[in-house]
Amino acid sequence: MPRSSWLSSVLKISVLSTMIAGVACLGGCAMESDETASTDEDTTARAQMSICFSGRSLGDNPYDSGGNSEFGVLCKALPGLVHDAGGHDAAYPFFRWNSNVDRALDVLVSALDTNHDGFVTNMDTAIDLNVVGYSWGGFNARDLIAKVGTDRRFSPSRHGVARFFALDPYRTDELIFGKAEIEIPANVGTLHEFRHTVAPTNDCSRIAWGLVGPFTGRTPECTGTTVCHDYDYSLVPATVNVDHCGIPTHATRPVLQIVRGLAPTTLPRERPVARY
Numbered sequence: 618m619p620r621s622s623w624l625s626s627v628l629k630i631s632v633l634s635t636m637i638a639g640v641a642c643l644g645g646c647a648m649e650s651d652e653t654a655s656t657d658e659d660t661t662a663r664a665q666m667s668i669c670f671s672g673r674s675l676g677d678n679p680y681d682s683g684g685n686s687e688f689g690v691l692c693k694a695l696p697g698l699v700h701d702a703g704g705h706d707a708a709y710p711f712f713r714w715n716s717n718v719d720r721a722l723d724v725l726v727s728a729l730d731t732n733h734d735g736f737v738t739n740m741d742t743a744i745d746l747n748v749v750g751y752s753w754g755g756f757n758a759r760d761l762i763a764k765v766g767t768d769r770r771f772s773p774s775r776h777g778v779a780r781f782f783a784l785d786p787y788r789t790d791e792l793i794f795g796k797a798e799i800e801i802p803a804n805v806g807t808l809h810e811f812r813h814t815v816a817p818t819n820d821c822s823r824i825a826w827g828l829v830g831p832f833t834g835r836t837p838e839c840t841g842t843t844v845c846h847d848y849d850y851s852l853v854p855a856t857v858n859v860d861h862c863g864i865p866t867h868a869t870r871p872v873l874q875i876v877r878g879l880a881p882t883t884l885p886r887e888r889p890v891a892r893y
C-alpha cells in the first residue's frame with residue numbers, strides 16, 4: 618500500500634482512538650495516600666534507572682503514531698530515566714523504534730558505568746533497571762535486555778534486569794505477519810506485560826483497512842527464575858474496548874505503582890504464562 622495512505626490512516630485513527638481511550642491516568646498519576654506496599658515486588662531501597670522504547674512510526678516524528686505521546690508521559694515519570702541526550706533521539710524520553718539497539722546499549726552502559734572505566738561491575742553504583750517498551754518498542758526492549766545479559770561490558774553480577782514492562786509488544790518478521798510470542802530473556806527479574814488480545818472494531822492499529830494489524834500484544838513466554846505477569850485488558854468487561862493505542866494510558870498507573878514499591882490498584886485479569 619502507499620506509505621502515505623498507511624500513515625494517514627494511522628494519524629486519523631490514532632487521534633480518534635486517543636479521544637476514545639480511557640483517561641484514567643493522563644496528567645493525573647499521583648499516588649493515593651492509602652496505597653499499601655506491594656507483597657509481590659521487592660521493595661528494597663536500591664536506586665533505579667529506567668529506559669524506554671517507543672512504538673514504531675512511519676515518519677521521523679514518533680508522536681505521529683497513536684499511543685507514543687501517552688507512552689512518553691509514562692517514561693518521563695519513571696525513576697532515573699536514561700535517554701539519548703545528545704544523540705539521534707535526544708528530543709524524546711524514549712528511544713524510537715530501530716532495527717538494532719546498539720546505540721541504546723551504549724547509552725545505557727554509559728549511564729550505569731558510574732566510575733567511568735568502560736565496564737558495568739560491582740564497582741559501579743548498584744541500581745535496579747527498569748526496561749519499558751511499547752508496541753514495536755517492546756521487542757527493542759526485549760533485545761536490549763538480551764544484550765545486557767551477554768555483552769562483555771557487563772560483569773556477571775550485573776547481567777540482570779530487575780523489571781521488564783512490555784506494553785502490547787508487537788512486531789512482524791515480514792511486512793504483515795506478526796510474531797506469535799515474545800520470548801522473555803532469562804536475565805529478567807520480573808516481567809509485567811500489559812496487553813490486549815482481542816482488538817475492538819475501532820482498534821487504532823487496524824491499518825490500511827485491516828490489511829495490516831491489529832497489533833495485539835504478543836504472548837509472553839518465560840524461563841529460568843523470571844517472575845512473569847501477563848495482564849490482559851481484553852479479559853475484563855470494563856476494559857474490553859481498550860485498543861493498542863490505549864494501552865500506555867491504562868498501564869501508566871500500575872507501572873508507576875510497581876516501580877514505587879506499591880501494590881497496583883488497577884490491574885486487569887492475569888493470564889497464566891507459559892515457560893520455555
Ligand SMILES: [Ca+2]
Nearest residue numbers: 730732734736
Ligand atoms: Ca564501571
